[in-house]
Amino acid sequence: QSGLTQPPSASGSRGQSVTISCSGLSSESTNYDFVSWYQQHPGSAPKLLLYEVSKRPSGVPDRFSGTKSGNTAYLTISGLQADDEGDYFCGSRTGLRDFERIFGGGTTLAVL
Amino acid sequence: QLVESGGGLIQPGGSLRLSCAASGLAVSFNYMSWVRRAPGKGLECVSIIFSDDSTFHAESVKGRLTISRDNSKNLVYLQMNSLRVEDTAIYFCARGYGSSAFDVWGQGTTVTVSP
Numbered sequence: 001q002s003g004l005t006q007p008p009s010a011s012g013s014r015g016q017s018v019t020i021s022c023s024g025l026s027s028e029s030t031n032y033d034f035v036s037w038y039q040q041h042p043g044s045a046p047k048l049l050l051y052e053v054s055k056r057p058s059g060v061p062d063r064f065s066g067t068k069s070g071n072t073a074y075l076t077i078s079g080l081q082a083d084d085e086g087d088y089f090c091g092s093r094t095g096l097r098d099f100e101r102i103f104g105g106g107t108t109l110a111v112l
Numbered sequence: 113q114l115v116e117s118g119g120g121l122i123q124p125g126g127s128l129r130l131s132c133a134a135s136g137l138a139v140s141f142n143y144m145s146w147v148r149r150a151p152g153k154g155l156e157c158v159s160i161i162f163s164d165d166s167t168f169h170a171e172s173v174k175g176r177l178t179i180s181r182d183n184s185k186n187l188v189y190l191q192m193n194s195l196r197v198e199d200t201a202i203y204f205c206a207r208g209y210g211s212s213a214f215d216v217w218g219q220g221t222t223v224t225v226s227p
Contacts, residue, residue, distance in 0.1 A: 029212075036213035038155070045204055045220060046147075046155065051213035089155050093212040099168035101145065101212060103155040 003102035004090055011110040012080045020107045022090030023072040029092045035073040036091040037066060039084075040106075046089065050075065077109075085111045113137075114205045119221030126195050130221055132188040132205030137216060140183045143208035146190045147217075148201035156201075159190060160208070173199075195225045 004024045012018035022035070029035065035053045038046040048057055053073060054066040063078045073092075077084055090104040114137075118130040130146070132139075145160045159179035160168040167179050178191045188205055202220040209215035 032211065034212040038214075040149075045217035046206075046214075047217070048209070048213060048215045051210055051215070057215060091155070091213065099160060099162075099166075100170070101157040101160065101214075103147075103157065106154040 003094070004092060004104035006088075006090060006104035006107045008105070009108050009110070011112055012077075013112045014080050014082065016080050017076060017078040018080060018109065019074050019076045020088055020090075020109070021072055021074055022092075022104050025068070025071045025073060025092055026095055027071070028096045029094075030068055030071060030073075032096060033068075034092045035066065035068060037064075037073075037075045038089045038091060038103075039086055040089065041086040049088075080111050082111050085109055114207065114216055114218035116203065116205050116218045116221040119203065119223045121224045121226065122195055123227060124195060124197055124225055126225070128192045128195065128223060130190040130192065130203055130205075130223070132190075132218060134186045134188070134207075137207060138183070139181050139186050139188050139207075141207065144179075144181060144188045145206045145208060145214060146177075146179060146188075147204045147206050147214065148199075148223075149204070149220075150198070150201040153201075158203075161188065192223070195223075197225050199223060200225050 033052040037050040050066040205218040206214035207216040
């Protein structure tokens with residue numbers, strides 16, 4: 001179903017950092033920074049954390065950061081907090097002239 | 113904000129129409145989408161409607177689900193026909209942002225397709 005690949009789970013201790021990968025991006029997606037990241041808590045709507053690889057919407061703390069390398073994007077969460085537990089999804093589009101928006105399969109983050 | 117409605121329990125082959133009511137934003141802005149999350153699965157963008165009224169539907173729903181909107185009522189719809197068990201999911205309405213992201217999401221409405 002999902003076009004991008006994420007690890008199914010990740011974990012880290014409070015105060016530490018964790019990085020989640022998202023692979024399978026198209027060359028156009030990486031050239032044009034078509035990468036976004038979302039956080040979803042159980043029973044809630046997804047929340048946009050990052051867009052265009054590393055840009056944060058208003059209100060998202062700078063503990064959340066994004067990078068890319070080749071066809072893989074990365075989300076790093078520093079200073080882990082208990083409330084960071086949840087599911088994280090990357091999103092992109094298949095190409096510059098393509099309408100399709102795709103997501104990764106999601107990574108469930110546990111904060112120990 | 114976005115508020116979805118219209119979900120429910122339906123038998124395979126049945127039809128539903130989901131609605132997404134927008135306040136504080138215009139549904140004619142950029143693009144609006146329906147994104148679903150099936151139990152135990154990830155997010156899937158099933159339908160998009162763009163500012164020029166062009167639409168996109170994922171292969172998994174093409175010919176069965178149709179997105180539309182009423183700019184005068186600030187509503188987005190998802191007409192769902194010939195529903196299948198695999199369409200069971202929470203359906204979220206989301207506003208497009210930039211070239212590929214979604215910045216405003218509704219709380220979702222649950223569609224359960226079961227005999």
